[in-house]
Amino acid sequence: MSLVLLPAVDIVGGQAVRLTQGEAGTETRHGEPLAAALAWQEAGAEWIHMVDLDAAFGRGGNRELIAGVIARLDVNVELSGGIRDDDSLAAALATGCRRVNIGTAALENPEWCRKVIAEYGDRIAVGLDVRGTTLAARGWTKDGGDLWEALDRLEADGCPRYVVTDVTKDGMLQGPNLDLYRRICARTDKPVVASGGVSCLDDLVALASLVPDGVEGAIVGRALYAHAFTLENALAAVRV
Numbered sequence: 577m578s579l580v581l582l583p584a585v586d587i588v589g590g591q592a593v594r595l596t597q598g599e600a601g602t603e604t605r606h607g608e609p610l611a612a613a614l615a616w617q618e619a620g621a622e623w624i625h626m627v628d629l630d631a632a633f634g635r636g637g638n639r640e641l642i643a644g645v646i647a648r649l650d651v652n653v654e655l656s657g658g659i660r661d662d663d664s665l666a667a668a669l670a671t672g673c674r675r676v677n678i679g680t681a682a683l684e685n686p687e688w689c690r691k692v693i694a695e696y697g698d699r700i701a702v703g704l705d706v707r708g709t710t711l712a713a714r715g716w717t718k719d720g721g722d723l724w725e726a727l728d729r730l731e732a733d734g735c736p737r738y739v740v741t742d743v744t745k746d747g748m749l750q751g752p753n754l755d756l757y758r759r760i761c762a763r764t765d766k767p768v769v770a771s772g773g774v775s776c777l778d779d780l781v782a783l784a785s786l787v788p789d790g791v792e793g794a795i796v797g798r799a800l801y802a803h804a805f806t807l808e809n810a811l812a813a814v815r816v
């Protein structure tokens with residue numbers, strides 16, 4: 577199996593942006609989310625990782641715009657940010673995304689998370705956003721507990737997929753935390769999508785070497801927007 581590449585489209589105030597280590601106020605702007613998403617689709621992406629950062633930071637959201645973007649796409653969208661209760665989950669699924677990524681609520685509301693995993697199966701992924709082995713919640717501004725305790729609980733609850741971000745690597749262009757993904761894959765048989773730090777094609781080749789361990793995909797953000805490589809070249813680099 578080839579590593580699945582998910583170009584990221586993060587949205588603030590209706591614009592595509594990139595943050596550094598997820599910190600509000602560090603954004604660089606990259607135009608219309610639709611234009612970005614269409615560019616990744618045309619370059620061959622099969623999935624797009626879309627984040628409503630305003631919703632993740634608890635300061636509004638971009639759901640209508642996101643629904644309009646997804647309606648124009650043929651590729652699968654994994655949608656993150658602010659999905660924390662029945663209403664926000666229903667609104668997220670109604671955008672037409674293929675799956676949603678639950679972060680804060682998986683840490684703060686385990687019972688609800690268990691319920692929606694049982695109800696929606698693989699339309700749900702849980703985002704494990706970590707600094708060291710401490711989880712980050714609420715726009716990565718609050719500690720969300722111990723990674724290994726949460727992972728054991730989510731395993732018991734049947735979580736079908738994990739999207740694992742090393743927050744300290746995100747937007748830094750300094751390479752991914754391969755050891756983190758190895759350690760998580762050693763503790764679960766469920767697919768893991770790796771996020772944070774990809775800077776060059778060699779980083780993607782290194783992540784692709786973890787496919788037999790359980791790394792299914794890699795989210796690529798700043799490296800694509802900074803033109804460190806093209807998505808076409810990235811897809812070729814991980815193709816087997």
Ligand SMILES: O=C(O)c1ccccc1N[C@@H]1O[C@H](COP(=O)(O)O)[C@@H](O)[C@H]1O
Pocket residue numbers: 586595597598599627629631632633656657658659660677678679680681703705713714715716739741746
């Ligand atoms: O992706 C980011 O750069 C990011 C930065 C700061 C906070 C969250 C970010 N992204 C993703 O948002 C969801 C978390 O949202 P919530 O906690 O469920 O509301 C998660 O997938 C993060 O990886």
